[in-house]
Amino acid sequence: xxxxLHDITLVVNGRSHPIRxxxxxxxxxxxxxxxxxxxxxxxxxxGVCGACTVLLDDxxxxxxxxxxxxxDGRAIRTVEGLAHGDTLSPLQKAFIEQHALQCGYCxxxxxxLGTAILEQNxxxxxxxxxxxxxxxLCRCTGYANILRAVRAAAAAMREEGVA
Amino acid sequence: MxxxxxxxxxxxxxxxxxALLGRLENARLLAGGQSLMPxxxxxxxxxxxxxxxxxxxxxxxxxxxxGVLRIxxxxxxxxxxxxxxxxxxxxLMTEALTHVGHLQTRNRGTIGGSLCHLDPSAELVTVAAxxxxxxxxxxxxxxxxxxxxxxxxxxxxPALAPEEMVVAIRIPLWPREHGYSFMxxxxxxxxxxxxxxAALLVLDSAGRIARASVTLGGVGAAPLRVTTAETxxxxxxxxxxxxxxxxxxxxxxxxxxxxxxxxxxRQRLAAVLTRRALERAWARATGEAA
Numbered sequence: 001x002x003x004x005l006h007d008i009t010l011v012v013n014g015r016s017h018p019i020r021x022x023x024x025x026x027x028x029x030x031x032x033x034x035x036x037x038x039x040x041x042x043x044x045x046x047g048v049c050g051a052c053t054v055l056l057d058d059x060x061x062x063x064x065x066x067x068x069x070x071x072d073g074r075a076i077r078t079v080e081g082l083a084h085g086d087t088l089s090p091l092q093k094a095f096i097e098q099h100a101l102q103c104g105y106c107x108x109x110x111x112x113l114g115t116a117i118l119e120q121n122x123x124x125x126x127x128x129x130x131x132x133x134x135x136x137l138c139r140c141t142g143y144a145n146i147l148r149a150v151r152a153a154a155a156a157m158r159e160e161g162v163a
Numbered sequence: 164m165x166x167x168x169x170x171x172x173x174x175x176x177x178x179x180x181x182a183l184l185g186r187l188e189n190a191r192l193l194a195g196g197q198s199l200m201p202x203x204x205x206x207x208x209x210x211x212x213x214x215x216x217x218x219x220x221x222x223x224x225x226x227x228x229x230g231v232l233r234i235x236x237x238x239x240x241x242x243x244x245x246x247x248x249x250x251x252x253x254x255l256m257t258e259a260l261t262h263v264g265h266l267q268t269r270n271r272g273t274i275g276g277s278l279c280h281l282d283p284s285a286e287l288v289t290v291a292a293x294x295x296x297x298x299x300x301x302x303x304x305x306x307x308x309x310x311x312x313x314x315x316x317x318x319x320x321p322a323l324a325p326e327e328m329v330v331a332i333r334i335p336l337w338p339r340e341h342g343y344s345f346m347x348x349x350x351x352x353x354x355x356x357x358x359x360x361a362a363l364l365v366l367d368s369a370g371r372i373a374r375a376s377v378t379l380g381g382v383g384a385a386p387l388r389v390t391t392a393e394t395x396x397x398x399x400x401x402x403x404x405x406x407x408x409x410x411x412x413x414x415x416x417x418x419x420x421x422x423x424x425x426x427x428x429r430q431r432l433a434a435v436l437t438r439r440a441l442e443r444a445w446a447r448a449t450g451e452a453a
Binding site for chain 2: 002003004006011022023025026029044045046048050060061062064065066067069070075082107113116131132134135
């Protein structure tokens with residue numbers, strides 16, 4: 001009974017993945033194992049580190065703190081959906097240019113969180129930006145370069161918008 | 164760090180959810196999951212059944228009517244934080260929410276979940292106590308109201324029967340010109356507070372304190388209304404010395420001890436945060452602070 005399988009559809013980056021999972025399967029595990037999209041990383045698996053951050057209906061959530069069955073039919077975006085072909089998103093480019101990553105483990109989570117910030121509030125104040133970014137753990141960069149990358153991406157997007 | 168197996172239930176109505184609670188052994192409700200999921204992953208909670216409330220109709224929503232704010236149990240913390248109606252009518256709650264978890268967890272976390280999880284330091288429970296909230300509870304016999312003062316039975320234990328669930332919280336609003344402040348100290352922003360303090364003040368036409376509410380989170384098993392401080396304030400002219408004297412009431416209260424902080428530290432923190440919260444509430448009541 002408790003290992004009953006559920007047929008659900010995860011819509012990840014616009015593509016439907018009909019999958020069969022136990023109810024106890026987290027969204028993060030289902031994205032990685034059943035959908036084969038391993039860009040979403042799992043750090044702590046209990047909602048502390050933010051590495052598994054994805055966008056659910058465009059809102060950043062921790063994919064380890066949701067069950068896959070709860071995301072049935074909802075629009076999910078992961079790091080694989082950021083680039084268009086070989087063209088990286090402005091935030092991805094800025095992460096490279098500003099050295100906002102070292103080991104890269106936390107990067108997918110920061111990219112999704114940063115993407116949500118840039119979409120919802122590109123003119124966000126420093127204090128709020130620091131507060132939001134500090135919800136994800138990075139043990140390499142010291143955060144300064146991640147902040148700089150989000151700012152640089154916002155500027156690049158504004159320029160693109162004008163051009 | 165993977166949850167153990169459980170049977171998943173996905174009711175559409177409160178009646179169905181209550182019926183499931185009555186019928187199933189060792190069942191738990193799943194609201195936003197931002198506390199329950201880690202407990203499942205670490206296997207400190209191991210229900211046989213999870214009843215997911217996320218698709219239950221009519222459990223979310225914010226209304227302000229006839230001086231009462233009502234928030235549905237499944238309303239996300241983020242929706243409350245961003246509600247213009249709440250910012251205007253009940254700004255203490257808006258201020259407290261900036262300390263609750265992080266953007267990602269507030270997008271999922273619910274007010275009903277916070278109330279029922281009943282962590283001793285939970286900001287929303289402290290705010291509910293400060294504002295004399297009423298909890299609406301649904302069960303097999305229908306609905307009943309529980310005053311927030313009677314809601315915590317003990318450490319992380321709400322006064323709910325196994326087949327009951329919270330459907331909403333009602334908060335009687337303070338007069339528009341009241342002053343308020345929520346302050347807390349946590350080791351990292353977004354963590355549960357070691358101690359938090361909520362203060363509300365209303366001044367009369369002569370500038371004296373007509374009404375006061377002082378509440379501490381994180382010192383005991385449940386939020387604590389510091390009635391001695393409230394009594395010391397009411398009828399007096401607000402001065403820094405008065406606030407210091409009222410805050411000193413917090414030094415004598417019984418405080419819990421845990422690996423984060425000893426009791427004496429919590430008592431001291433309680434007094435300092437209460438004094439600062441009262442000063443800020445006063446400045447807001449007089450229009451001197453935003």
